[in-house]
Amino acid sequence: MPLPKKILLLGSGELGKEFAISAKRLGCQIVACDNYPNAPAHQVADEQEVFNMLSAPELKNIVTKHAPDIIVPEIEAIRTEALIDLESQGIQVVPNANAVNYTMNRDRIRDLVAENLGIRTAIYGYAESEKECLNVANSIKYPLVMKPVMSSSGKGQSLVKSESELKRAWEYAQSGMRGDRERVILEEYIDFKYEITLLTIRQKQGSTLFCSPIVHRQERGDYQESWQPIEMNQDRLREAQEIAKKVTDQLGGVGLFGVELFITDDEVIFSELSPRPHDTGMVTLVSQNLSEFDLHARSILGLPIPEILINKPAASHVVLAEKDGMSPKYIGVEDALSIAGVDVRIFGKTTSRVNRRMAVCLATADSVKEARQKASKAAKLISLEYE
Ligand SMILES: Nc1ncnc2c1ncn2[C@@H]1O[C@H](COP(=O)(O)OP(=O)(O)OP(=O)(O)O)[C@@H](O)[C@H]1O
Ligand SMILES: [Mg+2]
Known part of the structure; x- marks a missing residue:
């Protein structure tokens, strides 16, 4: 080509x-x-x-x-x-119109994965009114997680511990909805040991490839930090790869997918997937020989990917805005960059909103623990200032 x-x-x-x-x-x-x-x-x-x-x-x-x-x-x-x-x-x-269509809403992809492919997900149900929420919640049991079917980055998502919290969660979900469908998914709360993104690459020619799993930590349903590599039981890893392959084969097309999975003591549970690079995968900008963006580009262009290697243990940590504002200036970047092994990506967003992701700190080190400490320290050193 x-x-x-x-x-x-x-x-x-x-x-x-x-x-x-x-x-x-x-x-x-x-x-x-x-x-x-x-x-x-x-x-x-x-x-x-x-x-x-x-x-x-x-x-x-x-x-x-x-x-x-x-x-x-x-x-x-x-x-x-x-x-x-x-x-x-x-x-x-990219990856193909069918995959984009299936992953645009949580309900379409969830039904495909859980019902058509029979893959383990959190027990779930949908509701379009407060009353329906009550019925579905009673069948799932508390605690549960409520999310709009159309939303991302944790918008409109909340944990519901008891019936008394349902009304607030329904109203919050409505405020975070995108699109015109007043529909929420209610899900069994999974008390996972950790959660991973398994970057999965479908190629024009050649077999499906996987990056080493990325672990991430979320707050308010939004990613805070991610790191790679991790020690993972080989059987569990194989199971995760089988799930990712099954789902991405069903969707078809070429490109990189971010498959999100919960890992418990004895299970691998499918959560959701992006048919494109994943925010938690920004760590690959420093951890791998080819970043998730390079891999996406190569696969969609039909170029070979002979190997995917981890260069060094690495971590990413987000820099979030504390308030709404225009044309932010970044303070403390010099301090962050004076830490050996740290790099910073400033996104260049023209306005900030509370908790909007504005930059990411990336770090490599001899261990994941040290890389996480460096990335987190660097992120704390950076703040936003407005004229
Ligand atoms: N059923 C669940 N049990 C436990 N934790 C959950 C559950 N569903 C979601 N979470 C937590 O909330 C995070 C965000 O949820 P999810 O990925 O479904 O939403 P999202 O808004 O699409 O997020 P993003 O766009 O950032 O990937 C998950 O990564 C996980 O930490
Ligand atoms: Mg997610």
């Missing part, structure tokens, strides 16, 4: 930015899209477009204007029906 290719990137956040850099290193031309100007990936792309990606006509206009070879979605909020049409016209959609 001759290079370069023209890529239309739908969603221009920090993951899109790193993907754009990886693809540009392979000579690709990037048209980065988002619903606001000067988003992180816009800043490193050849061209930028600002429009509503939930509008099929607007999306089709942009595709006609740029005539891309490949469409790479970076976010969930995209009119997937338009992608299905565009794919049928011969444009490569």
Whole structure:
């Protein structure tokens, strides 16, 4: 397949930015899209477009204007029906339009995995009103987790310990919903030992590849830190890889997927997956010979991936904004970078909101423990200032 290719990137956040850099290193031309100007990936792309990606006509206009070879979605909020049409016209959609469609909402992918493939997930049910929540909750038992079917980064998600907390959780879920479906999933709370992201790569030619599992810690349903490698029981790892392969084979297409799994004392439980690089996978920017963004770029371009190696134990730690503001300035970056083995990625977001992810600190060390300490220390040294 001759290079370069023209890529239309739908969603221009920090993951899109790193993907754009990886693809540009392979000579690709990037048209980065988002619903606001000067988003992180816009800043490193050849061209930028600002429009509503939930509008099929607007999306089709942009595709006609740029005539891309490949469409790479970076976010969930995209009119997937338009992608299905565009794919049928011969444009490569990553990983494919079917996978994007299935993973856009929690209910579609969950039903596919649990019911069609018979893979263990948390026991779950759906509700579209407070009353339905009560019925479903009674069948699952407390504590349980409630989430909107359309949301990400923990938005609208809460732990419900008893019936008295259901009303508050339902209202909170409504406030965090994206799209027009007032629907929530209620799930058995899994008291896991740890949770992993298993980065799984489907190739045009060649077998499915796996990165070494990434462990992560979440707060408010949002990732705080991740690290790699981990010591994991080999049988458990094989089970995790089998689940990831089964699900990604069912979805099909080519590219990197982030498969999220809960690991308990005796089980591997499927949680959800992203058909694209995963936020917790930013650690691979320093841990591996090829980052998750390089792997995504190579696989969608049909380029070989002869080996995936871990260079050194590594960790990532997010830098979150403490308040809402415009054009933030970053203080303490010098202090963070003076720690040996630490690197910083400032995303370049034009505005901040409370708890919005603005940067990530990456660290390598001789052990994962030390890498986590360094990344966390570096993140604490960085703060945001506004004019
Ligand atoms: N059933 C559950 N039991 C225990 N913890 C859970 C459960 N569901 C979610 N969590 C916790 O909340 C986190 C976020 O949940 P989930 O991945 O489903 O939502 P999300 O909003 O899509 O997050 P992201 O977009 O950051 O991946 C999980 O990584 C896990 O730590
Ligand atoms: Mg998740």
